[in-house]
Amino acid sequence: MSWHYIARVWWEKNLQPRRSDTFKISKDPAFAAKAADVVGL
Numbered sequence: 563m564s565w566h567y568i569a570r571v572w573w574e575k576n577l578q579p580r581r582s583d584t585f586k587i588s589k590d591p592a593f594a595a596k597a598a599d600v601v602g603l
Contacts, residue, residue, distance in 0.1 A: 572579070587593065 571577075590596070
């Protein structure tokens with residue numbers, strides 16, 4: 563399946579998976595260091 567097809571289906575069904583009602587913190591022990599690297603960019 564192409565991303566165009568998936569995007570069209572999402573649009574037709576009014577789905578917005580990029581908008582989430584919750585935020586989940588990773589259980590990765592190195593998450594804090596990785597997040598600091600990303601924020602530092």
